[in-house]
Amino acid sequence: MPSGRKPRTTYSQEFKQQIVSLYESGKPRAEILREYELTASAFDRWVRQNKATGSFKEADNKSAEQLELEKLQKEVKQLRMENDILKQAALIMGRK
Numbered sequence: 630m631p632s633g634r635k636p637r638t639t640y641s642q643e644f645k646q647q648i649v650s651l652y653e654s655g656k657p658r659a660e661i662l663r664e665y666e667l668t669a670s671a672f673d674r675w676v677r678q679n680k681a682t683g684s685f686k687e688a689d690n691k692s693a694e695q696l697e698l699e700k701l702q703k704e705v706k707q708l709r710m711e712n713d714i715l716k717q718a719a720l721i722m723g724r725k
Contacts, residue, residue, distance in 0.1 A: 640671075642685055648672065649679045 651661055662672055678690045691699075
């Protein structure tokens with residue numbers, strides 16, 4: 630890990646909800662970031678996720694396009710593996 634960086638901290642769903650609730654009740658963003666030693670990007674993501682879906686799970690906050698892209702990427706990976714297997718089988722059968 631590069632020097633000067635803190636190790637990644639994992640926060641519970643309850644903690645994230647409490648932070649968002651503080652913000653929604655009027656506590657200033659800068660004060661929350663300072664008081665709880667949060668990064669602005671994490672805080673902003675929690676607020677955005679809470680507004681969009683009410684969930685802090687990444688899977689719940691993906692767009693239809695992102696989900697479709699992941700599905701297609703998995704399918705391409707599977708098809709490439711199957712293609713490689715068939716190529717190997719053709720090579721083996723060609724030797725006999």
